[in-house]
Amino acid sequence: MANIQQVAKTAGVSVATVSRVLNKASSVTPETRMKVEQAIKTLNYEPSMLGRNLRNSESRLLLVLIPSISNPFYTEIINGIQNIAISNHYNILLCETDSNPDRENIYFNMVKNKVADGVISMDPTVNMQKLNELAENHSVILCSEYEEGGSIPYVTIDNELAAYHAVKHLIQLGMNQVALINSDEKYLYARQRRNGYERALSEFHLPIREEWIYNTEQLDFQNGVQAMRRLLQLKDRPNAVFAVSDTLAIGALKELNTSGLLVPEDIAVVGFDKISFSNMTNPTLTTVAQPMYQMGCTAATLLINQIKGNNVESIILEHELIIRESTMG
Amino acid sequence: MANIQQVAKTAGVSVATVSRVLNKASSVTPETRMKVEQAIKTLNYEPSMLGRNLRNSESRLLLVLIPSISNPFYTEIINGIQNIAISNHYNILLCETDSNPDRENIYFNMVKNKVADGVISMDPTVNMQKLNELAENHSVILCSEYEEGGSIPYVTIDNELAAYHAVKHLIQLGMNQVALINSDEKYLYARQRRNGYERALSEFHLPIREEWIYNTEQLDFQNGVQAMRRLLQLKDRPNAVFAVSDTLAIGALKELNTSGLLVPEDIAVVGFDKISFSNMTNPTLTTVAQPMYQMGCTAATLLINQIKGNNVESIILEHELIIRESTMG
DNA sequence: ATCAACCTTGTAATCGATTACATTTACCTT
DNA sequence: AAGGTAAATGTAATCGATTACAAGGTTGAT
Numbered sequence: 001m002a003n004i005q006q007v008a009k010t011a012g013v014s015v016a017t018v019s020r021v022l023n024k025a026s027s028v029t030p031e032t033r034m035k036v037e038q039a040i041k042t043l044n045y046e047p048s049m050l051g052r053n054l055r056n057s058e059s060r061l062l063l064v065l066i067p068s069i070s071n072p073f074y075t076e077i078i079n080g081i082q083n084i085a086i087s088n089h090y091n092i093l094l095c096e097t098d099s100n101p102d103r104e105n106i107y108f109n110m111v112k113n114k115v116a117d118g119v120i121s122m123d124p125t126v127n128m129q130k131l132n133e134l135a136e137n138h139s140v141i142l143c144s145e146y147e148e149g150g151s152i153p154y155v156t157i158d159n160e161l162a163a164y165h166a167v168k169h170l171i172q173l174g175m176n177q178v179a180l181i182n183s184d185e186k187y188l189y190a191r192q193r194r195n196g197y198e199r200a201l202s203e204f205h206l207p208i209r210e211e212w213i214y215n216t217e218q219l220d221f222q223n224g225v226q227a228m229r230r231l232l233q234l235k236d237r238p239n240a241v242f243a244v245s246d247t248l249a250i251g252a253l254k255e256l257n258t259s260g261l262l263v264p265e266d267i268a269v270v271g272f273d274k275i276s277f278s279n280m281t282n283p284t285l286t287t288v289a290q291p292m293y294q295m296g297c298t299a300a301t302l303l304i305n306q307i308k309g310n311n312v313e314s315i316i317l318e319h320e321l322i323i324r325e326s327t328m329g
Numbered sequence: 330m331a332n333i334q335q336v337a338k339t340a341g342v343s344v345a346t347v348s349r350v351l352n353k354a355s356s357v358t359p360e361t362r363m364k365v366e367q368a369i370k371t372l373n374y375e376p377s378m379l380g381r382n383l384r385n386s387e388s389r390l391l392l393v394l395i396p397s398i399s400n401p402f403y404t405e406i407i408n409g410i411q412n413i414a415i416s417n418h419y420n421i422l423l424c425e426t427d428s429n430p431d432r433e434n435i436y437f438n439m440v441k442n443k444v445a446d447g448v449i450s451m452d453p454t455v456n457m458q459k460l461n462e463l464a465e466n467h468s469v470i471l472c473s474e475y476e477e478g479g480s481i482p483y484v485t486i487d488n489e490l491a492a493y494h495a496v497k498h499l500i501q502l503g504m505n506q507v508a509l510i511n512s513d514e515k516y517l518y519a520r521q522r523r524n525g526y527e528r529a530l531s532e533f534h535l536p537i538r539e540e541w542i543y544n545t546e547q548l549d550f551q552n553g554v555q556a557m558r559r560l561l562q563l564k565d566r567p568n569a570v571f572a573v574s575d576t577l578a579i580g581a582l583k584e585l586n587t588s589g590l591l592v593p594e595d596i597a598v599v600g601f602d603k604i605s606f607s608n609m610t611n612p613t614l615t616t617v618a619q620p621m622y623q624m625g626c627t628a629a630t631l632l633i634n635q636i637k638g639n640n641v642e643s644i645i646l647e648h649e650l651i652i653r654e655s656t657m658g
Numbered sequence: 659a660t661c662a663a664c665c666t667t668g669t670a671a672t673c674g675a676t677t678a679c680a681t682t683t684a685c686c687t688t
Numbered sequence: 689a690a691g692g693t694a695a696a697t698g699t700a701a702t703c704g705a706t707t708a709c710a711a712g713g714t715t716g717a718t
Contacts, residue, residue, distance in 0.1 A: 001441065001466070003674055014698045019676055026677095027695060049442040050383040051674025054703050057379065061422075069407055069423075070605065075399040082425055086432070091439070093390075094398075094423035096411060103415070110420070112330065113378040137330075221609050250609055257611045276399065277606050280550050280579055282586045332704055343668045348706055355707095356666060380704025383673050660718085669710075674703105681698070687691090 002043040004051075011039035022047055053114075062092045062303060063107055063116040067123045069096045071219070072275040073245070073292070074122060077143065080296020081120060088304050090117070099125040111138050118303045121145075124187045139306040143299040144290075145189060146314070153306070154314045155299045159189045162288045162319040163196025166242050166270045169286075169321055171204050173328075175240035175268055179212040181227045181248050183219055190215075193244050193272075212238050216248060224251020232259060239267055240327075246271035246278045246287055253281055253326065269326040283325030291317050331372035333380075340368035351376055382443075391421045391632060392436055392445040396452045398425045400548070401604040402574070402621070403451060406472065409625020410449060417633050419446070428454040440467050447632045450474075453516045468635040472628040473619075474518060475643070482635070483643045484628045488518045491617045491648040492525025495571050495599045498615075498650055500533050502657075504569035504597055508541040510556045510577050512548055519544075522573050522601075541567050545577060553580020561588060568596055569656075575600040575607045575616055582610055582655065598655040612654030620646050 008015045013032060020028050021036040028036075039045070053059050062085055066074045078094065085092050093116055097103045104127060110116050111134060118139030121131060128147055134140055135152050146154035170178050180197045183190045198208050214230055216223035224243060228251065231238060243249035249271030256263055263269055263283055271278055274289035294317060302312045333351075337344045342361055349357050350365040357365075368374070382388050391414055395403045407423065414421050422445055426432045433456060439445050440463060447468030450460060457476055463469055464481050475483035499507050509526045512519045527537050543559055545552035553572060557580065560567055572578035578600030585592055592598055592612055600607055603618035623646055631641045 004676095005674080015675080016677075016699080017697060020697090023676080027697095029696065032696080046438060046441045048383075048674050049439070049444040050379070050386065050388065051703095052676075054377075054379040054383045054674080054705085055676045057703065059379065069398075070401070070404040072399065072401070078398055079425070086435070091422065091424070091435075091444075093420065095420070096408070106415070106420075109375060110378070112375050114330075115378040221605070254609055254611060276550070277609075280583060280606075281609075282583060282611060333706095334704080344705080345669080345707075346667060349667090352706080358666065361667080377704050380673095381706075383675085383704080384706045386673065662717090663715085665712105665714075667710100667712080669708105671708085672706085676702085678701085679699085681696100683696075684694090686693085688689100 001048075002045040003048065004045075007036065007039045007043055007045050010043060011036045057114060058117050059115055060090050061116045062090050062300070063111060063119040064092050064094050065097055065104070065107060065119060065121040065123045065126065066094070067097055067099050067125060069094070072247075072277065073273050075276075076292035077122065077296035077299070080293040080298075081300040082296075084297050084300035084304070088300075090300075090304065097123050097126070099123065101127060104130070108134050118307050120299045120303055124189070139303055141299050141303045141306065141312075143295060145187065148188060153302055153312045155295050155302065155317065156314075157290050157295075157317050157319045159192035160196040160199070162272070162290075162321075163193035163242070163244070164200045165196075165319070165321050166272070166288050167197050167200035168203070169323070170240040170242065170268055170270060170327065171200060171206070173240075173264075173268060176204075176206060177212070177236070177238040178206070178240045178242060179214070179231050179238035181214050181216065181224065181231075181241060181243040181252060183216055183244055183248075185215060190244060197242060211236075219245045219247050221247050221251040221254070224248035224253075225255045226251070228252035228255035232256075232261075237267075240269070241267060242270045244272050246273045246275045246285060249285055249287070249326075250277065250281055253283075253285065257282075264325070264327050271326075274322055279324065281326075286324045286327040287322050289320045289322050291319070330377075331374040332377065333374075336365065336368045336372055336374050339372060340365045386443060387446050388444055389419050390445040391419050391629070392440060392448040393421050393423050394426055394433070394436060394448060394450040394452045394455065395423070396426055396428050396454060398423070400576075401606065402602050404605075405621035406451065406625035406628070409622040409627075410629040411625075413626050413629035413633070417629075419629075419633065426452050426455070428452065430456060433459070437463050447636050449628045449632055453518070468632055470628050470632045470635065470641075472624060474516065477517060482631055482641045484624050484631065484646065485643075486619050486624075486646050486648045488521035489525040489528070491601070491619075491650075492522035492571070492573070493529045494525075494648070494650050495601070495617050496526050496529035497532075498652070499569040499571065499597055499599060499656065500529060500535070502569075502593075502597060505533075505535060506541070506565070506567045507535070507569045507571060508543070508560050508567035510553065510560075510570060510572040510581060511542060511544050512573055512577075513544060513546060519573060526571060540565075548574045548576050550576050550580040550583070553577035553582075554584045555580070557581035557584035561585075561590075566596075569598070570596060571599045573601050575602045575604045575614060578614055578616070578655075579606065579610055582612075582614065586611075593654070593656050600655075603651055608653065610655075615653045615656040616651050618649045618651050620648070 124145040142154035214227040271287040278285040453474040471483035543556040600616040607614040
């Protein structure tokens, strides 16, 4: 691969002139420009990013931290990030942390080392202390999960309100015994969604019953099956379930199917996230849609602005309740 | 962020010595090593990848090209790639091409520019001519989809044999009218799987009937629904369906459910890929498992070896038929 | 005491770009 | 024709590391 020196030589000009042609900025005679472009073509020259990046001390790479690539929740967000990134001449480095602090460290170092210009973290298990340290000198944006009262800008939805809407929908359909399948409440979103659940119950003067609240360790399908199984063993069964993720809800559906119960006649189900599989189930799943593509776009825009040195503000986006067969027989 | 000069100054040594401490290679007195390490600690120094990469003309980044991040087929493969990459001190740059040639070009240029040290392509729509050009001077591995008789090393399974096994399984269950939901036969894997399907039929002296072969444009759920709907409209209905992807098969299941047919009693269904949702459906889906994690590991290992300058050979991995409820009521 | 051999450390070139500053060239004005 | 100005181009420093080679220092053998 040719370098800029060789191009300069074959064009009979200096490296500075070649660079000027490359960056289209300052004045070059049409004639010399032609000579340089000719040389570039004959040598099949592509400027080295390594040289350019070292000099400019930027890499035009954005790190995206996700706990697990197999979680369909993230795919649309990543699409959004990627589109904005590409149209701003950035690329994204997708990093799966597996919620593993060692990997997290590797990725944080990549930002410190300028292998990447900034980070969007979507990992709810991220080490907030380290992230805050990183944010002191580098560009960081949180997406979906965030820190209340923290100083790092974030993009999210109003989780409390979204849960409230979902549960209110169930209650208004006449369900007076609504169970909650929640994830571990060490996560902020889990606590917020529980609050929304409780607010809806309280508003309709329904009791909050601990045995109808099940906390899962993870968000997998199997956890949903397990949770539903437990709820069905209760003497006093719920007649509706709000699960804080579609994968949990789909697990619940599966268990209901197995035990011969009808959805929504016997038990209505609402999920959260509107993952693509949520309308492939039978019945299709009522769910709360987060504007995932938009979240991704917004997060990327914030990050790029922050890298440019601008001050950016956190943003809360709108959610939407998608009513499907699992609540509307 | 401190640089190597400052570390050298505070440690009272030359930059060469600092570099030697950093790279643990040549001889440094324990005493000077201590001084340098002390300086590194006090200055909170991290070596710049940009400088290092320029000098070594490597980036320790591997490009992974996939058509779409939302396709669950790729997630396990990517896991495998990532694990091997990390344990060899590489990182992966996950690139979604959307089967868009412009994006493809951007990514190919990243390799030419040394932003990445090599590519694993999993995009069946990739421009083979350009990829071959790239492979002349750079490291390239194909994963899953490949070019027959081409010169780029690949990792794949025996698609013909896998399809043959799937269809033979259906026939041996007593199904004598097996339909095929195939994707566009411009793809090599689609042609190979069709061959396997036909071989199994021929072996059992069953006719190959064109009206039982449906080609979809894409692999989405909706295409499966559509395909099944068409097959059900036939006067002479099939009593089994082999779909070349789980998403198609899940669409077919959904349509069968909608029209009140029982699976597998009325129509048995086999999918392909063993995506995680394939055991969340009702009934659970019989499918052909590709060793996806292993494919990822193998592809990454091949690529890293190729980058090291070794000659690498293509590898064909074993598949496995996973029998579940959709063929075994 | 001398010298070879080896070990440790330093000097400076290098990777491939960008860019401040210097220099050359061309043109215009009087 | 001389001098001034602006445009075009060149020179060389710079980004932050690695490393070939040079130089200095120590050790031990004779």
